[in-house]
Amino acid sequence: MASLITTKAMMSHHHVLSSTRITTLYSDNSIGDQQIKTKPQVPHRLFARRIFGVTRAVINSAAPSPLPEKEKVEGERRCHVAWTSVQQENWEGELTVQGKIPTWLNGTYLRNGPGLWNIGDHDFRHLFDGYSTLVKLQFDGGRIFAAHRLLESDAYKAAKKHNRLCYREFSETPKSVIINKNPFSGIGEIVRLFSGESLTDNANTGVIKLGDGRVMCLTETQKGSILVDHETLETIGKFEYDDVLSDHMIQSAHPIVTETEMWTLIPDLVKPGYRVVRMEAGSNKREVVGRVRCRSGSWGPGWVHSFAVTENYVVIPEMPLRYSVKNLLRAEPTPLYKFEWCPQDGAFIHVMSKLTGEVVASVEVPAYVTFHFINAYEEDKNGDGKATVIIADCCEHNADTRILDMLRLDTLRSSHGHDVLPDARIGRFRIPLDGSKYGKLETAVEAEKHGRAMDMCSINPLYLGQKYRYVYACGAQRPCNFPNALSKVDIVEKKVKNWHEHGMIPSEPFFVPRPGATHEDDGVVISIVSEENGGSFAILLDGSSFEEIARAKFPYGLPYGLHGCWIPKD
Numbered sequence: 170m171a172s173l174i175t176t177k178a179m180m181s182h183h184h185v186l187s188s189t190r191i192t193t194l195y196s197d198n199s200i201g202d203q204q205i206k207t208k209p210q211v212p213h214r215l216f217a218r219r220i221f222g223v224t225r226a227v228i229n230s231a232a233p234s235p236l237p238e239k240e241k242v243e244g245e246r247r248c249h250v251a252w253t254s255v256q257q258e259n260w261e262g263e264l265t266v267q268g269k270i271p272t273w274l275n276g277t278y279l280r281n282g283p284g285l286w287n288i289g290d291h292d293f294r295h296l297f298d299g300y301s302t303l304v305k306l307q308f309d310g311g312r313i314f315a316a317h318r319l320l321e322s323d324a325y326k327a328a329k330k331h332n333r334l335c336y337r338e339f340s341e342t343p344k345s346v347i348i349n350k351n352p353f354s355g356i357g358e359i360v361r362l363f364s365g366e367s368l369t370d371n372a373n374t375g376v377i378k379l380g381d382g383r384v385m386c387l388t389e390t391q392k393g394s395i396l397v398d399h400e401t402l403e404t405i406g407k408f409e410y411d412d413v414l415s416d417h418m419i420q421s422a423h424p425i426v427t428e429t430e431m432w433t434l435i436p437d438l439v440k441p442g443y444r445v446v447r448m449e450a451g452s453n454k455r456e457v458v459g460r461v462r463c464r465s466g467s468w469g470p471g472w473v474h475s476f477a478v479t480e481n482y483v484v485i486p487e488m489p490l491r492y493s494v495k496n497l498l499r500a501e502p503t504p505l506y507k508f509e510w511c512p513q514d515g516a517f518i519h520v521m522s523k524l525t526g527e528v529v530a531s532v533e534v535p536a537y538v539t540f541h542f543i544n545a546y547e548e549d550k551n552g553d554g555k556a557t558v559i560i561a562d563c564c565e566h567n568a569d570t571r572i573l574d575m576l577r578l579d580t581l582r583s584s585h586g587h588d589v590l591p592d593a594r595i596g597r598f599r600i601p602l603d604g605s606k607y608g609k610l611e612t613a614v615e616a617e618k619h620g621r622a623m624d625m626c627s628i629n630p631l632y633l634g635q636k637y638r639y640v641y642a643c644g645a646q647r648p649c650n651f652p653n654a655l656s657k658v659d660i661v662e663k664k665v666k667n668w669h670e671h672g673m674i675p676s677e678p679f680f681v682p683r684p685g686a687t688h689e690d691d692g693v694v695i696s697i698v699s700e701e702n703g704g705s706f707a708i709l710l711d712g713s714s715f716e717e718i719a720r721a722k723f724p725y726g727l728p729y730g731l732h733g734c735w736i737p738k739d
């Protein structure tokens with residue numbers, strides 16, 4: 170049984186509990202004494218809603234019990250903690266470690282993701298709508314100090330203050346900005362949309378460490394670039410870009426960062442294309458290295474959630490899944506949300522020189538749907554030191570756009586143990602640099618070997634842009650193709666090793682190389698696992714054997730997360 174604290178007060182409360190610190194979400198307007206009750210944990214969206222209504226915080230984890238009968242509503246039965254909102258605004262404490270953490274692993278793993286999917290009485294629709302929730306695992310001499318905290322974005326703060334949605338999220342439009350049927354009444358909103366005013370800054374997708382040490386949370390809106398303190402998880406404030414590129418409201422959610430620079434793509438919705446930009450470590454100014462024009466005759470550029478780089482080139486995808494101004498302006502989401510599917514206009518990959526900004530290849534490829542590029546590298550077929558082909562790998566959803574709508578919370582909450590998603594694979598693009606018109610798209614490893622699920626990938630960061638061998642990603646345990654396993658894929662030998670436990674939903678496996686390692690897979694893989702019984706734990710796998718070396722349980726359940734980063738100690 171878990172302790173349930175029911176707080177009736179006007180303000181958020183801080184509860185100090187032995188080694189853990191907890192802050193409840195916010196409360197309603199009633200004033201009264203704090204009551205402490207004992208009640209089973211209910212990992213359920215109704216429960217999360219009640220937090221906002223009356224503020225209740227679950228302190229301990231325990232096996233969830235069924236909801237009281239009166240609260241059972243069709244479609245709202247007990248759901249996996251992976252899809253359940255966090256139940257406190259923040260928490261910190263030491264985790265008890267089972268197993269042994271390598272002595273060299275000192276630093277902080279930070280993970281971002283949408284951890285809160287309701288506001289007031291409103292339940293969000295889509296996985297990507299939730300408010301950013303940072304989770305920290307600080308490894309120190311074999312111990313793990315963990316924490317989580319909601320990001321104080323303007324979108325989250327406004328939602329808290331007004332108890333309703335105030336900005337456009339991935340799939341949600343607040344009532345206040347809904348354009349009515351009169352085409353002229355919405356002009357103001359069109360301005361607010363294109364100026365970015367009504368867009369969210371809920372930076373819930375990823376978190377990166379810039380070369381100068383600053384830590385930034387990101388989403389696809391440019392205003393959703395927010396600096397945080399990786400030790401306290403406090404929000405520092407907006408990352409202020411010192412350039413004029415912020416006029417374009419969107420960006421790729423996955424910049425590529427090294428110790429010296431950051432590369433990203435800025436899509437242009439007006440003249441369909443992408444600006445390829447570079448920012449020096451220590452600077453806030455992005456320089457435009459070059460611009461790619463979209464090849465298709467469609468109105469919008471292809472969606473770029475992520476892209477890839479090699480040593481000398483930037484690989485720019487132009488997916489047939491395109492930003493749609495029409496869908497952007499709609500109040501009610503389409504099954505493709507802000508996008509539209511235009512395979513008749515072709516699918517392309519462009520390659521730009523990092524040095525000159527020149528587009529050195531622009532090839533048509535088979536239709537594809539991907540969120541995440543894994544890595545890319547140059548192949549030199551003639552052995553004269555000049556690249557002849559670019560290889561670019563991605564998690565590819567068999568060109569099936571239904572994946573986007575399948576990430577709706579109702580689908581995720583109700584699907585158990587069977588195929589629900591389109592099958593996914595490692596898609597390998599071969600892009601010739603000899604002026605050929607076409608590129609190839611192949612399956613790198615038979616998808617059955619990783620259970621026909623493939624997303625949320627990482628590699629050894631020292632192999633970024635280089636020929637590489639290992640992909641760490643979420644795969645699946647058949648017969649279901651939902652990513653419920655961690656997979657190590659050897660793309661050279663075409664072998665896969667999976668980690669899976671019944672009922673568990675792991676988030677992105679993140680590879681940290683061992684300092685001084687000479688083998689690509691010498692390091693550890695970190696993931697956070699949401700458990701069927703309502704709990705969660707951090708897990709460490711050996712990068713080479715892919716066997717578990719340690720796990721550490723959180724005293725409560727954490728929801729699914731998206732992307733993470735590693736910040737070495739000092």
Ligand SMILES: CC(=O)/C=C/C=C(C)/C=C/C1=C(C)CCCC1(C)C
Pocket residue numbers: 296297298337338339368369373374388389390419422497507
């Ligand atoms: C969480 C994740 O992976 C993606 C999040 C994407 C978001 C929040 C996209 C937001 C957008 C709008 C609010 C309007 C403009 C288009 C678009 C960038 C899709």
Ligand SMILES: CC(/C=C/C=O)=C\C=C\C=O
Pocket residue numbers: 374540590593622623624625652731
């Ligand atoms: C969680 C996900 C896809 C899972 C399907 O296999 C995609 C997340 C994308 C955003 O970062």
Ligand SMILES: [Fe+2]
Pocket residue numbers: 374422423474540541731732
């Ligand atoms: Fe992503």
